[in-house]
Amino acid sequence: MSGGDRPGTGHRTDGGVASEIDRIAELAKRRGFFIQTASVYGGVGGFYTYGPQGTPLKDSITDSWRDLFVTRQGNMEVDAPTVMPEAVFDASGHLDTFDDMILECPGCDGSHRADHLVEDNTDIDEAESLPPAEVGEIIADNDIVCPTCGVALAGEPVEEFNLMFETNIGPGTASPGYLRPETAQGIFVDFPQLAEYARNQLPFGVAQVGRAYRNEISPRKALVRVREFSQAELEQFIDPETDEPPLDRVADVTLPLYAARQQEADDGGVKSLTVQEAVDSGVIESDWIAFYLGLARDWYESIGVDMDRFRYRQHLPGELSHYAADCWDAETEIGGDWVEVTGFAYRGSYDLDKHADHSGESFSVFKQYDEPVTVERPTVDPDMSELGPAFGGVAADIADALAERAGRDPDAFAGETVTVVVDDERYDVPVEHTGFAVEEVTESGEHVTPHVVEPSFGLGRLVYTVLVHAYREDQVDGDDRQYLSVPPAVAPTTVGVFPLMDRDGLDEYAREVAGQLRSAGLSVTYDEAGAIGRRYRRQDEVGTPFCVTIDYDTLEADTVTVRERDSTDQRRVPTAELAETLGLLRDGDLLFDEL
RNA sequence: GCGCCGGUGGUCUAGUGGUAGGACAUGAGCUUCCCAAGCUCAUAGCCCGGGUUCAAUUCCCGGCCGGCGCACCA
Known part of the structure; x- marks a missing residue:
C-alpha cells in the first residue's frame, strides 16, 4: 500500500491528507518522537525536543549520512561553535540580507517588506542595503501605497527584523555575537587551516553536523519550520577549471527532475533522467551538483523517503540566493505540500572571496x-x-x-x-x-580560490518526512493497525523481545536473550506486559522491524520465532544464530523471506 | 507580524457560572500457548495572568501555544 495513495503535484487540503497528518502528529506525541519544548511553561514556538523514539531515529539518519557523505567520500568533518562574532556575518552577508525591513499598513494591518515596496515602485534596485529611515523617506517621497488595500504608507515606521538571534560575547555589549543561521560559515572562516590539513590538495570536502538558529517570524507545521534545527552540510571545495566528480559512480541513477524550464512551462510534471542524461542534455549545468544529486537520491531511499513523493526542483532565476549560481532543492511531499529537505547550491567562490576581503587573509590554495x-x-x-x-x-x-x-x-x-x-x-x-x-x-603553479558545491541537509525535516512516508494503516485479523514501515537500519529499535507468557521460565529466558542481543550491539526492547498481540502492536507503532518471541518450543528445541513488522509473518530461528541473523536483517544483507 | 478558529488526564474527546465524565493508553492483580480479548483495582486533567461575580474550566480582556490564510522563508 506504500505508493497507492500518492498525491499529485500541487497543493491538497482535503480531509484525507490532513487527517493522516493529524494521526501522525498524535502518534509522534504519544510515542515520543518529538514533543513541544517546555510545554509546562506554556511552550515556546518553534522549538521541539526529540523524544525517546525520535532521538534514535534522528541519530540513525545522521549516522547514515555521515557514513555516506563523509567516510565513504573520504571527506573531513569539523564541529564549529554555534556562536560566532559579528565580523563573520558581516563578511558572509547575513547581517545585511537577514535583516528584513518590515512596514505595517495602517489600513489593512498587513505587513510588507519595505525594501521590496521601494524596489517595486522606483528604479532603485537594492533598497535592502539602505538604512531603514531612508527607505521610509523614499516611500513617502514616492507616495507609495499599500499593494493590498491602496492606503498611503507615507510616515509609517520601517521596523527592522533580523532573523539571527543576537547575543553578547563576554560582559557588556562591545562584542556582539550571533547564533549561526547556517553551519556553513564555521567551515568557511577556518578554510585556511582546513586547506592546510588537506595538504592544499583540491578537491576536498569538509562536512559538519550541527544546530543552526533562525528567529522565524512564524514557525509552522511541526518540524518543518522551527527556530532551532539541525543541519548536515558538506562543503565540497573544487578547482572549477580542472576538478571533475567521479560521475561514473552515479551515472545510471535516475533523478526525478523538476527543472526551472518545466516550472515556467507550468506543466507540473517531473522528468526522469539519469545523472548522465541530465549532464549531457545540460539540464544540470554543474557535474558536481549532478554527482551529489545522484549520490543523495539513493540515500534518501535508503532512509525511508518514498521516492514517489520526492523530487529535485531547480531554483528559478529570480529565486536564487545572492551567492548561488545554480541551486536544486530536494523536496518531499508532506500533507500535500512540497517541503525543501536539502539544498544543493553551487556557491562559486562567493564565500571564500568575502572572507578573504574582510579578513585580509588568503583563502586560496597554491596549485602546482x-x-x-x-x-x-x-x-x-x-x-x-x-x-x-x-x-x-x-x-x-x-x-x-x-x-x-x-x-x-x-x-x-x-x-x-x-x-x-x-x-x-x-x-x-x-x-x-x-x-x-x-x-x-x-x-x-598558481593560486586558486576554490569554488564551493554545497549540499545542505535539514535533518529535522528529513526525520519528519520519514515518519510521514513510513506511516501505514492496515488490518490484522480484522483489527486496525498503525505501523511505521521504516527501513530496519534507521528504526529507533531493531528488535523487541517477548516471552510468550511471563512465567514458566519463559520470562527469565527472554531476558537472557535480550541481554545477549544487546551485547551483540543490537538495539533491543524487552516487553512482557499484556497479551502478545498488544506487544507486537506497540512495536509496530514505533517502527521496530522485528520481534522475537520466546515460547514453550524454545525451552525444548532452542529456537525462537522472529516476526516481521510489515508482513506479520513469522519464522523459527535457532537461538544460537539469532544475533547474527538479526544483524544481517537490520543491515539489509539478508531478507526476511530468505529465512 | 496580521486575520479567522481553537486550547479539558499521556492521547482523543463530552460537558458545565457552583472545580468535571467517557474511550484509548499506562500501572498492579487474575486470566491467556502468537497478533490491541475479558474481569477487578489504581494513577492521571479544565494553558497562563487579569477582570466581572458570592462563586470562573465556563463570560470578558490580555498573553502563551496550536491549526489555517496572508506575509516571510537570506
Whole structure:
C-alpha cells in the first residue's frame, strides 16, 4: 500500500491528507518522537525536543549520512561553535540580507517588506542595503501605497527584523555575537587551516553536523519550520577549471527532475533522467551538483523517503540566493505540500572571496602545475632617483601606474617615452628610467580560490518526512493497525523481545536473550506486559522491524520465532544464530523471506 | 507580524457560572500457548495572568501555544 495513495503535484487540503497528518502528529506525541519544548511553561514556538523514539531515529539518519557523505567520500568533518562574532556575518552577508525591513499598513494591518515596496515602485534596485529611515523617506517621497488595500504608507515606521538571534560575547555589549543561521560559515572562516590539513590538495570536502538558529517570524507545521534545527552540510571545495566528480559512480541513477524550464512551462510534471542524461542534455549545468544529486537520491531511499513523493526542483532565476549560481532543492511531499529537505547550491567562490576581503587573509590554495612553465613577464624597476625629482609627490603613484601598464600593455614601452595617467593627469616618462624589462620567469603553479558545491541537509525535516512516508494503516485479523514501515537500519529499535507468557521460565529466558542481543550491539526492547498481540502492536507503532518471541518450543528445541513488522509473518530461528541473523536483517544483507 | 478558529488526564474527546465524565493508553492483580480479548483495582486533567461575580474550566480582556490564510522563508 506504500505508493497507492500518492498525491499529485500541487497543493491538497482535503480531509484525507490532513487527517493522516493529524494521526501522525498524535502518534509522534504519544510515542515520543518529538514533543513541544517546555510545554509546562506554556511552550515556546518553534522549538521541539526529540523524544525517546525520535532521538534514535534522528541519530540513525545522521549516522547514515555521515557514513555516506563523509567516510565513504573520504571527506573531513569539523564541529564549529554555534556562536560566532559579528565580523563573520558581516563578511558572509547575513547581517545585511537577514535583516528584513518590515512596514505595517495602517489600513489593512498587513505587513510588507519595505525594501521590496521601494524596489517595486522606483528604479532603485537594492533598497535592502539602505538604512531603514531612508527607505521610509523614499516611500513617502514616492507616495507609495499599500499593494493590498491602496492606503498611503507615507510616515509609517520601517521596523527592522533580523532573523539571527543576537547575543553578547563576554560582559557588556562591545562584542556582539550571533547564533549561526547556517553551519556553513564555521567551515568557511577556518578554510585556511582546513586547506592546510588537506595538504592544499583540491578537491576536498569538509562536512559538519550541527544546530543552526533562525528567529522565524512564524514557525509552522511541526518540524518543518522551527527556530532551532539541525543541519548536515558538506562543503565540497573544487578547482572549477580542472576538478571533475567521479560521475561514473552515479551515472545510471535516475533523478526525478523538476527543472526551472518545466516550472515556467507550468506543466507540473517531473522528468526522469539519469545523472548522465541530465549532464549531457545540460539540464544540470554543474557535474558536481549532478554527482551529489545522484549520490543523495539513493540515500534518501535508503532512509525511508518514498521516492514517489520526492523530487529535485531547480531554483528559478529570480529565486536564487545572492551567492548561488545554480541551486536544486530536494523536496518531499508532506500533507500535500512540497517541503525543501536539502539544498544543493553551487556557491562559486562567493564565500571564500568575502572572507578573504574582510579578513585580509588568503583563502586560496597554491596549485602546482604538473610541470613548471616558463613565461615571459614584463616588469618595471623605476629609477626613483630620476622620477622623484622629476615628478615630486606623484612619483610613487607613477611608479605604480608603470607597473600596472607593463603588465597590461608592454608594447607601450617600445618607444622613447611611455605615458601614464595618474588622477586624470598625463605624465610622459622616459623609458630608460622605468627599468622596463621582459624577464623569463619559471612558474611552478598558481593560486586558486576554490569554488564551493554545497549540499545542505535539514535533518529535522528529513526525520519528519520519514515518519510521514513510513506511516501505514492496515488490518490484522480484522483489527486496525498503525505501523511505521521504516527501513530496519534507521528504526529507533531493531528488535523487541517477548516471552510468550511471563512465567514458566519463559520470562527469565527472554531476558537472557535480550541481554545477549544487546551485547551483540543490537538495539533491543524487552516487553512482557499484556497479551502478545498488544506487544507486537506497540512495536509496530514505533517502527521496530522485528520481534522475537520466546515460547514453550524454545525451552525444548532452542529456537525462537522472529516476526516481521510489515508482513506479520513469522519464522523459527535457532537461538544460537539469532544475533547474527538479526544483524544481517537490520543491515539489509539478508531478507526476511530468505529465512 | 496580521486575520479567522481553537486550547479539558499521556492521547482523543463530552460537558458545565457552583472545580468535571467517557474511550484509548499506562500501572498492579487474575486470566491467556502468537497478533490491541475479558474481569477487578489504581494513577492521571479544565494553558497562563487579569477582570466581572458570592462563586470562573465556563463570560470578558490580555498573553502563551496550536491549526489555517496572508506575509516571510537570506
